[in-house]
Amino acid sequence: MIPDIRLTPAQRAAFASDGFVVLGRILDPEGLEACRADEAMLREGSPWGDAATTRFWCLVMRRCPGVRALALGGPHLGAVADAVGADIALWWNQFVTKLPDHDEVRGGFTWHQDNGYVDVSPGTNVTVWVALDDVDTVNGCVWVMPGSHAGGLLPHARPREDSWHLQVPVEGDGIPVPLRAGEAVMFTGYTLHRSLANRSGAPRRAFFMQYAHADATLPAKGIRAADHQDAWVVRGRTSA
Numbered sequence: 001m002i003p004d005i006r007l008t009p010a011q012r013a014a015f016a017s018d019g020f021v022v023l024g025r026i027l028d029p030e031g032l033e034a035c036r037a038d039e040a041m042l043r044e045g046s047p048w049g050d051a052a053t054t055r056f057w058c059l060v061m062r063r064c065p066g067v068r069a070l071a072l073g074g075p076h077l078g079a080v081a082d083a084v085g086a087d088i089a090l091w092w093n094q095f096v097t098k099l100p101d102h103d104e105v106r107g108g109f110t111w112h113q114d115n116g117y118v119d120v121s122p123g124t125n126v127t128v129w130v131a132l133d134d135v136d137t138v139n140g141c142v143w144v145m146p147g148s149h150a151g152g153l154l155p156h157a158r159p160r161e162d163s164w165h166l167q168v169p170v171e172g173d174g175i176p177v178p179l180r181a182g183e184a185v186m187f188t189g190y191t192l193h194r195s196l197a198n199r200s201g202a203p204r205r206a207f208f209m210q211y212a213h214a215d216a217t218l219p220a221k222g223i224r225a226a227d228h229q230d231a232w233v234v235r236g237r238t239s240a
């Protein structure tokens, strides 16, 4: 079992200035296999008739025991508490599998802030993105723009009429976050990030979890994050 991960003072300072921190390993080999088994079950059960090579499965806590154990009790929750406070709600979770595809338009996920999709108040929320395969610049690791969280929410727009993606125009490449399978990076809801196409020969599997303060709200939806579908208070409690 991996012990609770707490941010060191240096990591807290780096997280405050950069908007992201690499947490290291949050899944042991058994936990990793359980998460991969969840992903395999979803992928095998999904008839994907279109050409999309990036596949998403959202809000999977009820049917995926591997990622449920991770999201509700993983060692990253210590670091999440350092960022969010002692009362924590998991309010969103999602698999993202990139199948091999050299086409950057189809295979890439353009620059965005997670709060650009759904804003959270207060904006102390974080995303923990865990690699289920070794990830690097060849197979589509996440890239982050250090310090980009400092200005808060930026205007997002659709790159094309027919796209559900939202993006922010960004100058510069940012920095890649290569990880080994089972390792994670945590970033704020306002940290710009993206991923490029998977130019390897094998799927790139990942899972991410979004945590907010247990009393945080989703203003656009008019609800508390803890009351969202599939949300769980994973540490502490809500105030009412």
Ligand SMILES: O=C(O)CCC(=O)C(=O)O
Binding pocket: 096, 109, 114, 140, 141, 142, 193, 194, 195, 206
């Ligand atoms: O897993 C990826 O490639 C990036 C996914 C992402 O940033 C998102 O779904 O918000």
